[in-house]
Amino acid sequence: MTNSQRPYGNRRTPLPPAQSPADGVPSPRSTSKEDDRPAPSGRQRDAFFDNAKYLAIVLVAVGHAWEPLKGDSRTLEAAYSVVYAFHMPAFIIISGYFSRSFDMRSDRLRRLITGVVVPYIVFESAYPLFKRVVDNDPQQEISLLDPWYLTWFLVALFVWRLTTPIWKLVRHPLPLALGIAMLASVSPEIGDDLDLQRVLQFLPYFVLGLCLRPEHFHLVRRRSVRIAAVPVFATALVLSWLAVPRMSAAWFYHRDSAQELGGPWWAGPVMVLATFGCSLLLTACFFAWVPGRRTWFTALGAGTLYGYLLHGFVVKGGDYQGWFEPSALHTPLGAVVVTVLAAAVVTFLCSTPVQRVFRCVVEPRMEWAFKRDAARPPRERERVEQRETREKVDA
Numbered sequence: 443m444t445n446s447q448r449p450y451g452n453r454r455t456p457l458p459p460a461q462s463p464a465d466g467v468p469s470p471r472s473t474s475k476e477d478d479r480p481a482p483s484g485r486q487r488d489a490f491f492d493n494a495k496y497l498a499i500v501l502v503a504v505g506h507a508w509e510p511l512k513g514d515s516r517t518l519e520a521a522y523s524v525v526y527a528f529h530m531p532a533f534i535i536i537s538g539y540f541s542r543s544f545d546m547r548s549d550r551l552r553r554l555i556t557g558v559v560v561p562y563i564v565f566e567s568a569y570p571l572f573k574r575v576v577d578n579d580p581q582q583e584i585s586l587l588d589p590w591y592l593t594w595f596l597v598a599l600f601v602w603r604l605t606t607p608i609w610k611l612v613r614h615p616l617p618l619a620l621g622i623a624m625l626a627s628v629s630p631e632i633g634d635d636l637d638l639q640r641v642l643q644f645l646p647y648f649v650l651g652l653c654l655r656p657e658h659f660h661l662v663r664r665r666s667v668r669i670a671a672v673p674v675f676a677t678a679l680v681l682s683w684l685a686v687p688r689m690s691a692a693w694f695y696h697r698d699s700a701q702e703l704g705g706p707w708w709a710g711p712v713m714v715l716a717t718f719g720c721s722l723l724l725t726a727c728f729f730a731w732v733p734g735r736r737t738w739f740t741a742l743g744a745g746t747l748y749g750y751l752l753h754g755f756v757v758k759g760g761d762y763q764g765w766f767e768p769s770a771l772h773t774p775l776g777a778v779v780v781t782v783l784a785a786a787v788v789t790f791l792c793s794t795p796v797q798r799v800f801r802c803v804v805e806p807r808m809e810w811a812f813k814r815d816a817a818r819p820p821r822e823r824e825r826v827e828q829r830e831t832r833e834k835v836d837a
Contacts, residue, residue, distance in 0.1 A: 490659065490734040492743025495536060496792065497732060499746040500785050501529040506757045507784035510766035511777055518777055519691070520683035524675070526694040527717070528724035530595075531647045535725060537599060538651020544606040554603055556808050557747075562586075562596035564803045565751050569593065572755055577762040587635050592754045594637035594697075601641050602648040609649050619649040620718065623696075627710030630699040643696035646718055662726045663734060671727035678724060693717055745792035748804055752791045753784075 505525045512519045544550055569590045573582045589597050609615040626632060626642035661667070692703055693713050700710030742749075760766060770776050790796065797804075 489736045489740045490732060491536060492740045493737060494732045495743040495746040496739045498529055498533045499749045500788055501525050503753045503784045503788035504781050507780050510761060511772055514772045516686050519686045520679055523682045523691040524678050526691055528721050528728055531721040532725045532728055534644055534647040535651040538648035539654050541603050541606050542652055544603050552812055556806050558596050558600045560806055561804050562593055566590060566593045576759055589637045594640050597636050598641040598644060609652050615649050616653060619646040624711035624714045627700055627714050628707045630701045640697045662729045667730040671730045674727050742792040745797045748797055748800055749788040749792040753788045756787050
């Protein structure tokens with residue numbers, strides 16, 4: 443973002459036409475010569491966001507791997523609560539930031555269907571079938587109305603993106619989204635259909651992402667913020683350790699109302715605001731530590747949706763088969779081993795070879811399912827189609 447000065451008088455030298463970046467993708471602000479080279483796809487990606495998405499998905503996988511072990515360790519329970527306080531909010535804020543340009547244009551609706559709706563149907567069907575076979579549970583049913591394990595995020599992303607034009611229209615979107623989340627937290631009658639509690643209670647993070655600009659991310663990436671993030675995280679771990687016997691980590695899941703968690707109704711709005719403030723603080727610290735330069739894992743940031751959807755089979759398969767039961771894993775060293783293995787597995791699942799194999803279900807093109815826009819000039823249609831082959835679903 444640059445500030446151009448107006449020349450004296452009325453004479454202006456016309457500037458060359460600028461090439462706008464792909465929808466929702468900010469231009470990178472890097473200093474290294476390597477980062478200034480255009481990406482092979484013809485567009486530039488901001489390394490910071492790819493790094494942040496990769497690190498966030500690693501934390502998601504690690505948190506799921508900790509779940510079967512945390513009951514034996516108060517320290518691990520405390521670390522689990524801290525991770526759950528910010529890893530999904532960070533992911534959702536980035537998703538909102540990359541949804542700023544979403545509108546009801548036909549090509550964007552097509553990407554929403556092929557990149558969100560179709561994977562939801564595929565994986566919402568695959569997970570119950572996986573449980574039937576691996577866990578020998580013939581009673582497990584397929585239901586597209588009851589998101590299973592990880593697929594709630596796809597439902598939420600679909601709803602959030604469809605409502606993006608509304609949030610861009612209203613005057614105070616974030617307070618409105620917080621109000622909706624607070625009302626949801628006192629409404630147990632919402633039920634479990636489409637996991638609407640999570641859709642509504644996580645909504646403020648998505649709306650916040652819509653409101654953010656590149657300069658906001660640069661503010662939290664200053665050296666002073668990186669240094670301050672160390673005592674903040676240390677304090678969060680201590681407070682979480684003290685809170686383990688007193689507060690359930692389920693408040694950070696945002697999948698239940700206050701009444702369903704055994705609290706009075708007024709605890710819902712209070713905890714929505716408290717967890718929102720806590721999550722924002724830890725998310726800012728997380729972003730402060732994310733490197734802005736290209737690293738060995740930067741390219742993996744483009745495949746985080748693959749890692750997110752596929753690692754559930756590994757975690758659930760291990761749970762069904764008793765991989766987490768050996769006593770050796772319920773020790774500090776065992777927790778470290780599980781953490782390293784979870785990070786390695788999700789890293790592999792974000793890799794290019796895995797993307798090639800599963801692209802047909804995670805990012806299908808499905809040209810056969812859509813009409814061609816006859817009113818659009820052929821050259822423009824070709825440009826849109828070429829862009830669609832390059833763009834990934836940023837989640």
